[in-house]
Amino acid sequence: QLVGLAQSGIGAAFDELLQRYRVAVRWTAAKYVPASHLDDAVQEIFLLAFESLSSLAEPERFAGWLRAIAAHR
Numbered sequence: 212q213l214v215g216l217a218q219s220g221i222g223a224a225f226d227e228l229l230q231r232y233r234v235a236v237r238w239t240a241a242k243y244v245p246a247s248h249l250d251d252a253v254q255e256i257f258l259l260a261f262e263s264l265s266s267l268a269e270p271e272r273f274a275g276w277l278r279a280i281a282a283h284r
Contacts, residue, residue: 214270225264229257232277239281256281 213231216224237253244252260280267276 214264214267214273218264218267218270225261228273232274233257235274236277236281239278240284243282252284256284259284 213224213228217228233253236256237249240252240256241249256277260277263280267273
């Protein structure tokens with residue numbers, strides 16, 4: 212439900228998603244990014260996810276989609 216709200220432009224919904232998934236994204240990014248760049252990488256991943264959210268056809272797959280962005284970014 213949060214993903215759908217975020218897709219419809221409700222910023223508070225995306226903020227909640229960010230809070231819920233920040234640790235998972237950070238953990239995933241840490242596998243690929245040096246610790247000194249980790250905060251910037253996490254911010255970039257969430258920015259990309261926000262900008263691409265409208266392309267997510269299956270909102271129930273948000274967690275995996277977000278992890279894929281983190282792994283590929």
